[in-house]
Amino acid sequence: MSTTAVPDVAVAAVDEGFWTRPRKVGAVLLALGVLATVLFGALATGQQARFTLSETEGGAALEIQGTLGAILFGVVAAGAGGALLAGVPKRWFTLVLGVGLVAFVLSFLCWQVSAAPEGRNFMPMVNIVRGTFVLALPLIFGALAGVLCERSGVVNVAIEGQLLMGAFSGALFGSLSGNVWVGLVAAAVGGAFISLLLAVFAIRYLVDQVVMGVVLNLLAVGVTGFLYERLMQTDADKYNSAPRFGNWEIPLLKDIPLLGPALFRGNIFLYLGLLLVLVIHLALFRTRWGLRTRSVGEHPTAADTLGVKVLSLRYRNVLLAGVVAGIGGASYTLALYSFTKNMIGGKGFIALAALIFGRWSPTGALLAALFFGFADQLATYLGAIGSSIPNQFLAMLPYLATILAVAGLVGRVRAPAADGKPYVKG
Amino acid sequence: MSNPNPVSGSPDKEPATEAELALTGKADRGATMTSPKQSAPGPRPTLGRLFLDNLWAANTVTVTVLALVLAMLVGAVLIIVSDPDVLATYGYITARPTDALNASWTVVSEAYANLFKGAVFDPEASGFTAALSPISETLTYTAPLVFTGLSVALAFRGGLFNIGAQGQATMGVILAAVAGFALPLPPVVHLVVALIAGAAGGAVWGFVPGILKARTGAHEVINTIMLNYVAVYFLSWIIVQNGVQNPDRADAISRPVDSSAALPRLLGDNLRVHAGILLAVLATWAIAWLLNRSTLGFELRAVGANPDAARTAGISVTKTYVLVMVIAGMLAGLGGSQMVLGSTANALTPLVIAQIGFDGILVALLGRVKPWGVLLAALLFGALQAGGNRMQSYSGISLELVTVLQALIVIFIAAPALVKAIFQLRAARAARLQTSLAKGW
Numbered sequence: 001m002s003t004t005a006v007p008d009v010a011v012a013a014v015d016e017g018f019w020t021r022p023r024k025v026g027a028v029l030l031a032l033g034v035l036a037t038v039l040f041g042a043l044a045t046g047q048q049a050r051f052t053l054s055e056t057e058g059g060a061a062l063e064i065q066g067t068l069g070a071i072l073f074g075v076v077a078a079g080a081g082g083a084l085l086a087g088v089p090k091r092w093f094t095l096v097l098g099v100g101l102v103a104f105v106l107s108f109l110c111w112q113v114s115a116a117p118e119g120r121n122f123m124p125m126v127n128i129v130r131g132t133f134v135l136a137l138p139l140i141f142g143a144l145a146g147v148l149c150e151r152s153g154v155v156n157v158a159i160e161g162q163l164l165m166g167a168f169s170g171a172l173f174g175s176l177s178g179n180v181w182v183g184l185v186a187a188a189v190g191g192a193f194i195s196l197l198l199a200v201f202a203i204r205y206l207v208d209q210v211v212m213g214v215v216l217n218l219l220a221v222g223v224t225g226f227l228y229e230r231l232m233q234t235d236a237d238k239y240n241s242a243p244r245f246g247n248w249e250i251p252l253l254k255d256i257p258l259l260g261p262a263l264f265r266g267n268i269f270l271y272l273g274l275l276l277v278l279v280i281h282l283a284l285f286r287t288r289w290g291l292r293t294r295s296v297g298e299h300p301t302a303a304d305t306l307g308v309k310v311l312s313l314r315y316r317n318v319l320l321a322g323v324v325a326g327i328g329g330a331s332y333t334l335a336l337y338s339f340t341k342n343m344i345g346g347k348g349f350i351a352l353a354a355l356i357f358g359r360w361s362p363t364g365a366l367l368a369a370l371f372f373g374f375a376d377q378l379a380t381y382l383g384a385i386g387s388s389i390p391n392q393f394l395a396m397l398p399y400l401a402t403i404l405a406v407a408g409l410v411g412r413v414r415a416p417a418a419d420g421k422p423y424v425k426g
Numbered sequence: 427m428s429n430p431n432p433v434s435g436s437p438d439k440e441p442a443t444e445a446e447l448a449l450t451g452k453a454d455r456g457a458t459m460t461s462p463k464q465s466a467p468g469p470r471p472t473l474g475r476l477f478l479d480n481l482w483a484a485n486t487v488t489v490t491v492l493a494l495v496l497a498m499l500v501g502a503v504l505i506i507v508s509d510p511d512v513l514a515t516y517g518y519i520t521a522r523p524t525d526a527l528n529a530s531w532t533v534v535s536e537a538y539a540n541l542f543k544g545a546v547f548d549p550e551a552s553g554f555t556a557a558l559s560p561i562s563e564t565l566t567y568t569a570p571l572v573f574t575g576l577s578v579a580l581a582f583r584g585g586l587f588n589i590g591a592q593g594q595a596t597m598g599v600i601l602a603a604v605a606g607f608a609l610p611l612p613p614v615v616h617l618v619v620a621l622i623a624g625a626a627g628g629a630v631w632g633f634v635p636g637i638l639k640a641r642t643g644a645h646e647v648i649n650t651i652m653l654n655y656v657a658v659y660f661l662s663w664i665i666v667q668n669g670v671q672n673p674d675r676a677d678a679i680s681r682p683v684d685s686s687a688a689l690p691r692l693l694g695d696n697l698r699v700h701a702g703i704l705l706a707v708l709a710t711w712a713i714a715w716l717l718n719r720s721t722l723g724f725e726l727r728a729v730g731a732n733p734d735a736a737r738t739a740g741i742s743v744t745k746t747y748v749l750v751m752v753i754a755g756m757l758a759g760l761g762g763s764q765m766v767l768g769s770t771a772n773a774l775t776p777l778v779i780a781q782i783g784f785d786g787i788l789v790a791l792l793g794r795v796k797p798w799g800v801l802l803a804a805l806l807f808g809a810l811q812a813g814g815n816r817m818q819s820y821s822g823i824s825l826e827l828v829t830v831l832q833a834l835i836v837i838f839i840a841a842p843a844l845v846k847a848i849f850q851l852r853a854a855r856a857a858r859l860q861t862s863l864a865k866g867w
Contacts, residue, residue: 157647197837205841210587210647214787215836222829223504229824230508341826349651356648392663399652403634406644 022093026084029100033078036104040111041071049113050122053258057122060257066114066121073107076100116385128377129262133270134336136373138163138344140273141328142351143358143365144280145191145321149198150360151284152317153297155420157213158198160348161220162322166191166329168224171339172231174242174330183242183334184327191326192319194220199318203311206422217348225341232339240338245269269331274366276324281362293317297416300423310423353402360416372398486794489845493838494806496845497831502534504830505823509533537821544816545809555696560812562699566769568808569702570595570779573761574786575793575800576713577628577754581646582795583717584750585730590635590650591758592783593657594628598759600661601627603766603774604670606683616686621763628759629752631657636751640744646751654783662776672773680774689767698769705764707801709757714797716753726750758783781829788836807832 044066052061064072080100088096113123142159149156156162169190174183194216201207232240245267253264263270284290292313295303300310325348333339350372357371358364379394506512512533515526543549545564551557574591581588588594602624611619635649664670665678672681689700717723728736729746737743765779766772789807793799814828838845845851 201837201841201844205843207840210589211787211791211840212837214589214784215791215833215840218784218788218829219833219837222826222831222833225826226504226824226830227508229826231510235510346655349655353648353652390663392659396656396659399655403638403644403649403652406648407638407642 022084022090023087025097026081026086028081029097029104030078030081030085032104033074033076033081033100035074036077036107037071037074040074040107041067043115044070044111045114047114047116047118047121049110051109051113052122052124053126055124055126055261057124061122064110066110069110069114070107073103073110076103077107112382112385112387112389115388120385123381125258126261128374128381129258130266131377131380132370132373133263133266134373135376136369137269137273137331138328138347139351139354139369139372140277140366141269141331142325142348143354143369144273144276144362145325145328146352146355147280147284147360147362147365148293148317148321148324149195150355150419151297151416152293152314153300153416153418153421153423154198154202154314154318155209155213156198156318156321157210157352158194158216158220158348159325159351160344160346161213161217162191162194162325163329163348163351164217164220164224164342164344165194166326167333167343168227168329168339169193169326170330171240171242171333172227174334175239178243180243180245180334184330187330187334188323188326191324191329192322195318195322195325198322199315202422203314203318206424209420209422221342224339228339228341236338242333242338245335267331267335269327269335272327273331277362277366284362294416296423297418300418300421304423304425310425314423350398353398356415357402357405359414371401375401488851489842490792490835490839492845492849492851493835496838496848497834498538500834501827501831502530502538504827505534505537506530533821537817537823537827540817540820540823541810541813543813544820545813555694558693558697560816562693562697563812563815564805564809565699565703566808567811568804569700569706569768570761570764570782571785571789571804571807572703572706572801573709573757573764574782575789575804576709576797577757577761578786578790579793579795579797579800580713580717580726580757581750581754582790583730584726584746585733586636586639586646586747586750586754588632588635588650588751588754588758589647589787590631590653590783591754591761591786592779592781593650593654594631594755594758595762595765595779595783595786596654596657596661597627597631598624598762599627599765599779600664600774601759602763603680603683603778604664606687606766607681608669611686613686616684617689617767620683620687620767621760624763624767625756625759628755628757628762630755632751632753632755632758633748636748636755639751640747658776661774661778665774665776670774678776682773683766687767688772689764689769691769700764700768702764702768705760706804709760710797710801713757717797722746722749758786761786785832788832791836792839 047066048063049066049069050057050061050063052059054060077100080096080103083096084093084100109123113121142163145159145162146156166187170183170187173186174180177183197216197219198209198212201212202209228240247265247267248271250264254260256264284293292303292308295306296308296310296313304310329344332343337343351369354365354368354372357368358366375394375397379391379397382389382394383391512526512529515522515529519526543560545560547557547560551559574595577591577594578588602620605620605623606616609616609619631653634653635644635646638644638649639646662678665680670680672679689702689705691697691700692703693699715723717727725736725741725746726749728739728741729743729750733743736746761782762779764770765782766774771778785807789800789803792806793801793803810828810831814825817823817827818825
């Protein structure tokens with residue numbers, strides 16, 4: 001991050017002596033584990049914490065006594081932290097860290113679920129997993145749009161605007177035509193329209209890309225809000241009643257316990273999003289286009305020397321990003337809700353965070369998006385069981401996690417070298 | 427083809443900002459060294475001739491005015507396409523073109539006339555209060571925008587992009603409001619304490635990205651965006667806490683600020699303009715002094731232009747980044763405070779600060795990141811806001827159109843090359859038109 005601007009201060013975070021990064025992470029994890037053991041253990045009740053593998057209270061369930069679970073998982077987390085602190089082989093680092101973090105979350109859940117009122121002390125895992133994916137979906141599309149742009153060297157802060165424009169134009173043209181597929185295409189075009197503005201101003205007129213992104217977001221909010229009030233509010237039947245994609249059940253896969261009902265009975269956007277992660281990942285790292293895109297994002301001059309058309313590749317990728325984000329916007333209006341003013345409500349910025357958290361890779365972005373989606377879903381769930389933790393603080397989680405990530409506490413993140421720098425041939 | 431900084435300008439004119447100097451200075455100087463004949467003496471033009479020459483050149487004022495015109499044209503198109511009645515007349519435009527043109531003209535001109543009447547002067551208004559009311563409204567909306575605009579502009583000059591003015595203003599409004607209703611203090615002291623509390627709230631929210639940038643290199647754009655949301659959730663949490671929430675209300679609204687902490691109104695109780703606008707002018711002056719006349723201002727501009735060179739020259743980049751963000755946060759916090767201490771509202775609600783932080787970004791860009799430019803830009807935006815209210819209630823044109831106009835103006839400003847191309851302007855004598863300041867991730 002911005003190491004070019006402040007080289008000396010940024011390098012200061014590099015591992016030195018005993019306190020290598022794994023050790024620091026281990027110390028933090030150990031502290032979290034102890035906190036979980038003591039605090040969550042003390043606050044948890046003797047009630048059972050049930051994690052049911054269905055949508056309701058019934059069915060198969062994993063069950064553990066609250067206090068016991070909170071302490072047990074807390075100790076596991078602390079143990080993982082201690083192992084990292086003592087020093088584990090490098091290849092074990094991610095695994096141990098993962099186990100530690102999951103144990104910490106489980107300890108937290110044991111406390112929360114067991115402290116819920118009698119009769120509500122269960123967590124329907126199918127709902128949680130499904131909700132996580134539903135809430136992560138716009139983030140996945142948005143972060144993929146970011147990957148496409150930023151890997152080729154154009155900063156995309158306009159994800160919010162692209163999602164919003166996609167949602168709006170999907171709703172508008174879907175309603176006018178009465179056809180979901182027309183709506184889907186229109187959504188892609190709407191997202192691409194914002195992208196086009198971004199591309200022209202960033203690539204042709206060399207306007208600062210972050211500034212342009214911020215302004216385009218405001219423009220998208222303004223235009224969609226204006227047309228919403230003028231058209232959709234006055235005649236919702238005509239302009240804001242888009243048909244919706246139904247859920248498609250995938251035979252066989254839908255019967256897998258837990259994952260089946262959560263993942264394989266979704267709508268087209270769910271499948272499309274997951275497919276796009278795979279496709280973009282393969283394309284980026286296994287094809288000629290991907291190699292060129294990455295080279296244009298890291299060192300455009302070198303790429304140009306080798307005959308890659310830097311500007312036209314950037315144009316194409318930015319437009320493609322708009323298409324992807326536009327479809328992401330449609331995952332609201334062509335599947336779940338009708339359009340309302342500013343309905344994306346900051347998801348574009350969380351998508352940006354997911355992109356950074358996922359270190360500019362499609363799979364990383366997917367995992368980050370799922371993590372943010374889970375935090376979001378958890379906030380909803382804890383609100384429903386009357387948790388003592390205000391859900392506003394849970395809602396802050398993705399943002400705080402991102403701040404920690406870019407500050408280098410959860411591993412260093414590095415943007416493509418030429419990200420945000422306009423390329424002028426010469 | 428698309429050189430944003432035409433080097434045709436005379437070399438002695440300094441570019442608009444130091445950042446620009448850093449970006450283009452080398453090229454400029456190189457060009458002048460190889461072509462010293464550029465400023466060859468010719469017959470001295472008359473003043474009137476110079477004026478006319480400059481009028482259609484791509485200078486700051488011309489580009490700004492033309493950007494406004496372009497934005498209003500796009501706005502007019504939006505008004506027309508979103509009006510089903512007018513749109514219907516376009517169905518038979520080949521048969522009777524006058525119908526379509528008349529209908530379009532009527533709806534657009536009426537909307538913009540109301541915009542003007544709401545913002546500047548209504549010729550049909552009778553009486554002192556009614557005549558001054560539009561100006562009063564404009565100034566009321568201007569005051570907080572000056573603060574958030576200055577906040578963003580100051581950070582820009584230090585080489586930082588403060589997207590967090592929104593969050594800093596949110597923290598400012600929270601602390602100012604809490605100080606405003608929780609502390610039992612005498613009138614003037616109470617107001618001062620509330621303003622200080624607001625500034626402190628903003629300063630803390632500016633300090634965090636500042637110190638992170640300085641210590642770890644974490645990009646301030648990302649951190650300020652994230653902190654904006656953290657502030658929003660904090661606001662929505664604190665409003666409903668005991669002691670903060672209004673005990674007589676079930677919805678999310680805080681207790682009202684005591685009248686002893688309110689900014690005094692300037693023109694009587696019927697006009698909303700309050701002392702915030704005076705504070706805004708004062709702050710503009712102070713920031714102009716800070717930037718151009720103080721040691722800190724010099725260091726700040728040096729760091730903004732080129733942090734490496736500044737460090738070599740013995741300036742502490744770390745300290746400067748932190749200070750810039752703290753001061754920027756204080757300014758935004760003060761801007762936020764006005765939203766409860768002024769006449770807009772007197773209690774916290776989830777939407778109490780509206781969009782002033784994000785609008786501040788636009789204001790700073792439109793004002794070319796100079797303090798007095800920010801003041802003028804805020805005045806324009808305040809006028810658009812005030813006029814937009816009247817346009818909404820009289821012509822039924824949604825207030826969102828104002829957001830569109832504001833964003834479009836700044837887009838056109840940000841790409842002076844585009845405006846130049848559209849209107850075939852000559853290159854300005856001094857190449858001062860480049861808003862590119864931040865440097866990507």
